[in-house]
Amino acid sequence: MDLGAARFAHDLLMASRNKGAAILLISEDLDELLLLSDRMAVLHHGQVVGSFSAKEFKPMEIGLLMTGAGKNE
Numbered sequence: 001m002d003l004g005a006a007r008f009a010h011d012l013l014m015a016s017r018n019k020g021a022a023i024l025l026i027s028e029d030l031d032e033l034l035l036l037s038d039r040m041a042v043l044h045h046g047q048v049v050g051s052f053s054a055k056e057f058k059p060m061e062i063g064l065l066m067t068g069a070g071k072n073e
Contacts, residue, residue, distance in 0.1 A: 010032075034057055034059060040057065042062060042065040044065065044068045045068070049068075049070075
């Protein structure tokens with residue numbers, strides 16, 4: 001997706017969220033997830049290895065969990 005299309009998709013997601021819709025966003029782009037998410041769960045090999053609210057987001061920890069190198073205790 002080019003930059004303009006991505007921005008359009010992000011705007012649509014945010015507008016739907018602001019109207020009360022629940023959105024499941026699946027991505028391996030951590031910057032995109034941090035920008036658009038209120039909550040985040042990290043999967044590694046089909047297992048949930050961490051779950052965070054927006055105020056708990058720590059990009060380094062989330063990135064490590066995404067690669068299987070970190071632990072959410």
